[in-house]
Amino acid sequence: MQFSNSAELAKAIRLKSLEMVYNAKASHIGGALSMADILAVMYFDILNINPSDPLQPTRDRFLLSKGHACTGLYAALGLKGFFPVDDLNTYAQDGSIFLSHTSHYIPGVEISAGSLGHALSVSTGLALAAKRKKKEWKTYCLISDGELNEGSNWEAILFSPQHQLDNLILIIDYNKIQSFGKVENVIQLEPLKDKLVAFNWDVFEVDGHSHEELRNVFANCNNSTIKKPKAVIAHTTKGKGVSFMENKLLWHYKSPDKDQFEQAKSEILSIC
Ligand SMILES: Cc1ncc(C[n+]2csc(CCOP(=O)(O)OP(=O)(O)O)c2C)c(N)n1
Numbered sequence: 001m002q003f004s005n006s007a008e009l010a011k012a013i014r015l016k017s018l019e020m021v022y023n024a025k026a027s028h029i030g031g032a033l034s035m036a037d038i039l040a041v042m043y044f045d046i047l048n049i050n051p052s053d054p055l056q057p058t059r060d061r062f063l064l065s066k067g068h069a070c071t072g073l074y075a076a077l078g079l080k081g082f083f084p085v086d087d088l089n090t091y092a093q094d095g096s097i098f099l100s101h102t103s104h105y106i107p108g109v110e111i112s113a114g115s116l117g118h119a120l121s122v123s124t125g126l127a128l129a130a131k132r133k134k135k136e137w138k139t140y141c142l143i144s145d146g147e148l149n150e151g152s153n154w155e156a157i158l159f160s161p162q163h164q165l166d167n168l169i170l171i172i173d174y175n176k177i178q179s180f181g182k183v184e185n186v187i188q189l190e191p192l193k194d195k196l197v198a199f200n201w202d203v204f205e206v207d208g209h210s211h212e213e214l215r216n217v218f219a220n221c222n223n224s225t226i227k228k229p230k231a232v233i234a235h236t237t238k239g240k241g242v243s244f245m246e247n248k249l250l251w252h253y254k255s256p257d258k259d260q261f262e263q264a265k266s267e268i269l270s271i272c
């Protein structure tokens with residue numbers, strides 16, 4: 001499918017994710033909507049990838065760690081042409097490869113995820129391998145904020161500057177809600193930027209729904225000559241784009257009923 005800009009792709013990702021969750025009576029639409037703009041900018045503007053050759057050795061690696069929000073990634077990949085977009089109609093059905101947490105059997109998916117806290121460690125290994133082999137490709141890892149409760153992330157955050165992994169870009173979907181409630185009430189992350197800076201990362205903060213800011217920050221990461229791993233703290237809204245889902249813990253779990261589906265669809269369609 002052809003899109004003329006990342007905003008069109010973001011809208012299509014939101015719609016497809018919503019359809020998948022509704023048809024399968026599945027969960028996690030809130031976290032798919034919060035990262036839709038990040039995915040759209042990555043897949044429209046940033047990643048060096050080839051949908052007809054998903055395993056091309058020179059490709060950039062994009063690892064989604066918050067595998068529960070897989071509908072967003074599946075939608076982005078289908079809409080970019082990694083597989084027929086109609087395949088997504090089998091999402092979460094018996095026998096489908098489109099499992100309800102990301103599966104690497106799907107073309108374009110670098111890592112199976114769902115057990116939180118793993119993809120950043122794998123990303124550090126990929127980035128280190130690229131450095132040792134003198135390869136130009138970058139490794140991008142998108143994690144959630146609640147996921148930062150997992151200690152394995154902090155091991156990777158310690159490890160990366162030690163090895164000067166300036167080819168690693170960590171993106172944090174900072175939507176301020178995790179599965180038990182507000183991040184600040186469960187395990188506080190603040191001052192998040194100061195913590196990452198103290199761990200010797202090059203840290204950027206953006207509005208994770210502004211495509212312009214996202215494009216600029218990834219350009220800055222790629223042009224930077226600072227020999228440090230990069231972290232992009234993307235401030236987002238869980239459920240972004242559907243008024244009654246925004247900032248509501250309920251939509252981490254709930255699947256929309258028919259009326260909610262129709263309303264959500266019309267709201268997404270009306271996004272400029
Ligand atoms: C290791 C592990 N523990 C617990 C869970 C259950 N779980 C699923 S999603 C989630 C947290 C969701 O919040 P967040 O990580 O902030 O994701 P987002 O808000 O982006 O949806 C948890 C704890 C899991 N998937 N993996």
Ligand SMILES: [Mg+2]
Nearest residue numbers: 145146177178
């Ligand atoms: Mg969250």
